Amino acid sequence: MTSPLIRIEGLYQLFGKNPQTHMHLVKAGKTKDEILAETGHTLGLKDINLEIQQGEIFVIMGLSGSGKSTLIRHFNRLIDPTEGRVIVEDEDIMELDAKSLRNFRQKKMSMVFQRFGLLPHYTVQENVAFGLRAQGVGKEEREKKAKQWLEDVGLAGYENQYPAQLSGGQQQRVGLARALCTDAEILLMDEAFSALDPLIRSEMQDQLMALQDRLHKTIVFITHDLDEALRIGDRIAILRDGELVQVGQPADILLHPADDYVEKFVRDVNRARALTVETVMKPPTHRIDAKTINDALAHMRSAKSGYAFYVNDEGYQGFVSEENLAKVAKEKGKEPLCEDYYEDSFVISPETPLEEVIPQTLDHDHPLPVVNEAGELTGELSRDDLVQVLTHTPTSDAAGNDDASEDEGTAKGTSKEPPAA
């Protein structure tokens, strides 16, 4: 692994008048609430250690008040930590002098603020161009660019309005355009889409991902929307009361939550959309590489399954069923398996979201083969697997109905008996 772009080491943040004098309480492991009650100081962050790689979209989640905004503010040193180091490109940004810090902020990072932070006395366009202005870009160029970005966020026509004349979501988009306009390498986005409606939001997500694809920007993204996190995030970090409880890839977190907190956190997600086939498929147990029909039949019989996925050196070839092969086995048992005997079956690709393969999977009694771009059979997806994943039982092994109803406190109608006689 290359050295990380951003590295956070042992970061503490204690808010209040005399943070230093109370740090020992934090170190002694007192909880946030205890510290607040005892000293009136709020524990913002506690011993955060984190690495963010160049080019990834790193999502930060956590309960309201868990320290997300505080953490992201350290990345460009809008606040100084009580303790700890923030290293960007092997440079400790706590040690930058005023000029280098300025330079760093101009060139390296740009930020979308949770509460927008627009300049009320500038028009929308001037706001968007603000970052460029700070960089000293000429008027004409920055206006052109600002106009372009305004259009991209869907605010063409509002160039000369003032922020106070815009709706909340429009203001947020101005903040977004401002951040994108600077071409900074690292984007810090604090709930950047929270005030947007689903349509514009997904448009913005697409744009962001396209941008990232194209320019390999590093994006630190705070969001409360798990679907969003799972959709755009390469990795997700989860904070609780200022502590980092889990960092991992989306599917990891969804399927192997570190603790109850994380599990609760991810419970309500739309798994069908969040998870890809890859993450839930099983190894292809019904895989055969038999050369002849008889071989294949033998295989199937010994495995006691009525079907199989036929694979040869060139990869996945097709789906065969015992029933049909048996019909021709007598005559052509010795012949090699070939297209003529394959049956119609869906083939799904590992990166597809589950959502898109629900109908096909459910339509078929047998599992569907999962084939990657190289044509290799990488797994199979059965109806049961799908149902199990979709019904909230990430840690339990079997997808029992009871399990599901226990899990969901408000379940109403899953009784086996009619509700009333």
Add this chain to the structure above:
Amino acid sequence: MTSPLIRIEGLYQLFGKNPQTHMHLVKAGKTKDEILAETGHTLGLKDINLEIQQGEIFVIMGLSGSGKSTLIRHFNRLIDPTEGRVIVEDEDIMELDAKSLRNFRQKKMSMVFQRFGLLPHYTVQENVAFGLRAQGVGKEEREKKAKQWLEDVGLAGYENQYPAQLSGGQQQRVGLARALCTDAEILLMDEAFSALDPLIRSEMQDQLMALQDRLHKTIVFITHDLDEALRIGDRIAILRDGELVQVGQPADILLHPADDYVEKFVRDVNRARALTVETVMKPPTHRIDAKTINDALAHMRSAKSGYAFYVNDEGYQGFVSEENLAKVAKEKGKEPLCEDYYEDSFVISPETPLEEVIPQTLDHDHPLPVVNEAGELTGELSRDDLVQVLTHTPTSDAAGNDDASEDEGTAKGTSKEPPAA
């Protein structure tokens, strides 16, 4: 129907210096963008007509900038309309004098602001008690109540902090507590949960619904989260560019969007969670009220279905299959159908979200009976129905796979051929 609690009639809002002089453009049907480009005036609302019933949770949705906040601000007359009337309990609030308006705002309505609107010089607790203070409630009582509500929104311990010391979501919860603390009949909530994480958000939703159940408050709720809207809303209104495009019940909107805009809007929702069985079940075509086993068999045969739901005067009785009945028909063909011949089958209730019945529905080859609380068979839910609804084809009749992939621009893996040979 009783007379509505809130009635909006022909409401127009044009922002700018001389709205009156440009109203003719609005009436002439110019679009928002045209008006902005021509006159610099922003069309906020256009000819809104709306009725909200006592006790309902009325959700307003729409793109960012479509006029939701503007609309909700008219309800308690924070802004005066350019034209039109707002009638609350048969009183035109435009005609209230200062004192009655004050009274009205104190007692009838309370509001959660999109941008929180906290008083920066008051502590969290004082902020929450603010509404009561305006009503003239004594210090002790209002402090007690405020404390209670602060606890309810999860901010116990923060009583003496100032808003600037809180995180965005915490501030929003203070605003929420403030609104709930006043006991007003009507709650106006402008993106009241937008800054909350999913856990606290769903807690707040539960609280809100419990509150509404208990006290029959009328709630006008703006949100960008369709899941939320579908979960808590009794009715949903959708705005576009200041115009009302559709008002209806959640399932209505989901299943019968008025136009492309609405359809796009609702496309991404987690249908499994949003829809209840009721909304997708079919009429019970396999219903029989035969007295004897033979009768039942005859019925099933003529209908060419291998099973049936047996119903008598007392309601739904059980599920029978041709196969099993046929076995006993010879001996006991004349006997009446009774428990002994019923087969194991799930029974689902009409109000259950689809999500919760996915496993059962998928597990069974036959449709499941839907039985309401009175024990009556109201419909049946088949696997196909379910799959069709879950795969985004609200307006088309048949659930074709092609349909689904056309719909979803980014679909990747639904090809019938292996991606690579």
Add this chain to the structure above:
Amino acid sequence: MSWLTEFPQLSRRDLLTLRQTLDEGYRSFSRSYGEAIENFFDPLLAFLVWFENLLVEAPWWVVIAAILGITHYAARSIKLTVGVGISLFLVGFFGMWEDTMSTLSIITVCTLISIALGIPMGILMARSHRAQSIITPVLDIMQTMPAFVYLIPVVMLLGIGKIPGLIAVIIYAIPPVIRLTNLGIRLVDKEVLEAADAYGVTPMQRLFNVQLPLAMPNIMAGINQTIMMALAMVVIASMIGVSGLGQPVLRSITNQYFTLGILNGAAIVVLAIIFDRVSQSYAKRSQRYMRSGS
């Protein structure tokens, strides 16, 4: 054409007649009503005299103790209290105790009256554009019409002494607090006000619970300026019979005793700084929320 270079003026004779008529008019007005107006102010005069005597005649250490007490109560700052104590002592040590107390008494009253009248005026101004456009030029007049112009008419009406002095001081000192109260209220965040309105606050609650607290930094700047102006008028007030530090200043100027002037000027400054620091730290203490910003 002469008007090209010479301003077309009222003729000297007309101007003279005009002046004389007005002068005469005012004189007869003051003769007929002066008495009544003077009587009207009698209670205030009595209070002023009583208050001055109280300060001048009470033992000096009682007065110092009282001032320190107020300072400490208002500002809760040991440093400030000690500073005030030392400067008061120095003032006395250089032989200006009595004059300082006289000045302190009248300035205290002037400042309190200015604040008591000024803040409501500022509120009124903030409330309506009409009021603002009427009051603003009046304030301009009050601040720039030289005191010397109205000194004599006021003296004609009320005689020489504390009351005309008080009036002159207030006229000059009140505008800043009015203006800045107005400005402060107008600058209060619209969103916050809207939120308050949505909860149906009464105009009084709106004012006292929202507008004034949030306008406080500006109002305090206004009060600071009002105090400064009041003290700047000490010398002029002494021209019409207000005793205190102004007189030695005037004496120093006619007799060219620089040091005397500077010492007495310094005593005025000491009062100014005490007034100002105490009021400002009191205000700051009541605005804790401002420091807690992120």
Add this chain to the structure above:
Amino acid sequence: MSWLTEFPQLSRRDLLTLRQTLDEGYRSFSRSYGEAIENFFDPLLAFLVWFENLLVEAPWWVVIAAILGITHYAARSIKLTVGVGISLFLVGFFGMWEDTMSTLSIITVCTLISIALGIPMGILMARSHRAQSIITPVLDIMQTMPAFVYLIPVVMLLGIGKIPGLIAVIIYAIPPVIRLTNLGIRLVDKEVLEAADAYGVTPMQRLFNVQLPLAMPNIMAGINQTIMMALAMVVIASMIGVSGLGQPVLRSITNQYFTLGILNGAAIVVLAIIFDRVSQSYAKRSQRYMRSGS
């Protein structure tokens, strides 16, 4: 014990020696350096004289036209321009044209210098608590140390005339703009500043693009007060030989010509209102965003 009732004072003799020594000290200082200091100000004096002559000697209609032009450019309000025109005409009509022009010239210069020095000082103060705690008492001294105290020393140093007048006016008039610039900058919304910082603005950009524009309402209040103070000093300045409207005011007071005093006072007020309205509407015009709040 006498100290219980009598303040323990410096003995009369010691005080006398002290005073005499200081007085003598100042005298000898002015003897040795007065000349040099006076010469230092010669260019400024020349400019002041030139500017006054320009205004006084140019045909009156040229001056009025120029003022109206500036007014219109700054405020873009027909109403204001017409009002200014009428009042200037009236001032001339009542025979005060020359004095008004003299006053206008010196006050313009004083105001411009005050603003030019005051805003940077205010910025400095806002930037550091240290600077604030040093500058604040200096401002207190400048505002409350009576002009009379330093008038004579200044005259001894620089003679009577425009320069000492200018200095006295500036000393007195500059504090409000400094104070309110400081306050305005300190009140700028922290969130907005943070956003600007996050984009790596230079200190200059931060100042000119964010802090100053957002502090503008307060700074304008400061400028307004500075203008008012400067005009309030017109009479005092005329006491040390600055020509203009102050002299007729002084004349009127000694001769009890009330009308004369009021007319000349009114001319000062007219100047105040013109200065103020023009600067304020200029400022307001550049703050369009404030009106567009919801």
Add this chain to the structure above:
Amino acid sequence: DCGRVTISNMNWNSAALMASIDQLILNEGFGCDAELVPGDTMPTGTSMVEKGEPDIAPEMWSNSMKDALDRGVEEGRLRYAGRSLSDGGEEGFWVPEYLVEEYPELATIEGVKKHVDMFEHPEDPDKSMFMGCPAGWNCQITARNLYNALNLEDAGFDLVDPGSGAGLAGSIAKSYERKEPWFGYYWAPTAVLGRYPMVKVDFGSGIDEEHYINCISKEECLDPEPTMYPPSPVWTVTTESFASEAPEAYDYLTKRAFTNDQMNELLAWMEQNQADGEFAAFHFLENYESIWTEWVSDDVADKVRDAL
């Protein structure tokens, strides 16, 4: 029996001294309750005419507000109790002593005109400065008329308005400290002339009192002729009500007067000690008994003496 009396305490030394002397004598000798009220000439005079307060103005240069005072007397509101400076004030155009020592001819107006270039004008290098009397004072008229009568303008002088008494004094002080030439109007006895010895310029015309009263002191004097200033009357002024209610005290005031020499001596002492009026009054009562006992009856004098 004489009751509450208010005495105007003006801010120059001779007036302050007299006010304090009057206060002491009235309090101790006549059993009054006398109180000092600060105030400038104009407000004090106005207040006396219009409001009958304060009761006594110990040193009133009547020329400075002649019309108002005369009207007050006419209307029966004021009384001129007596001259407080028996010789009258001394007015004139002065040059510093050190100049005259260097150029003796400067003691006459012709000499001054000859050295016109010496008196630099601060704002106009082409002209010379003649420092007039502050705006509004009566002496402004006389000084201007004499300036015209002496043709000073033709000689190259510009009449400069010092703005105020303080400005005038300041300009003298400045010139004196730097030993610069100075030429202008002033009067005596004053602390300034006490400290900065000056020489009165002789116009060579003698005193033409009639012309002075009829023309030089009038605003509309068309044809001014040179004349030296006649002595300027300096009065003790009281209100009519005081005069009638406390006749004995009033009687004292009619007698209380200083010669210029006496006053100059006292002023010099005050100047030297930076004394305020009260301190100087004690000094006077203690050391100049022969003067003040003339003003009061013996038993009053005894009372005062006892109180010292």
